[in-house]
Amino acid sequence: MSESNPVPEALGPEGLSDLLEFAQGLDLFDPEAAVTLLEERFPFDGARIQELGGALCQARDREEICQHGTDDMRFSRLFKASHSPFNVSADAVWMRVPGPHHTHPKGEIDLCFATDGEPTFDGRAPGWTVYPPDSAHRPTVSGGSMMILYLLPGGEIVFTRS
Secondary structure, three states, rough: OOOOOOOOOHHHOOOHHHHHHHHOOOOOOOOOHHHHHHHHHHHOOOOOHHHHHHHHHHHHHHHOOOOOOOOEEEEEEOOHHHHHHHHEEEEEEEEEOOOOOOOEEEEEEEEEEEEEEEEEOOOOEEEEEEEOOOOOOOOOOOOOOOEEEEEOOOOEEEOOOO
């Protein structure tokens, strides 16, 4: 985020506070249960989440977010965990190719929106995805493109060479 081009308020810690507070209380050691709880509280097809997806895509189109990367994968940090009262960071990534392999020391919560085609994220349809603490993956979008909101407890992510 640059001073001349700040992240829209709806995508900052205050605008996402309901999601961040809920995410803080999830047991990420049980990803399936966490996804079920997220879908119950914030249904992917519900107005709150669809508006959030629209805000992410509009901010990308206005070049307010996702200013870094390549034509196949654009990304940006929306805010650091230290800027959130819930100690959760948020990244926005638009991608249509596999991303860099990484581990999640405290887990990862992803909210994936299709932007073109019929994409999947690591083989999953658009919607919520949760990875437990100490898990690892190479995030892969196939079949189109996606806008993804990554929530990282403690802001912790470790990029690897694998």
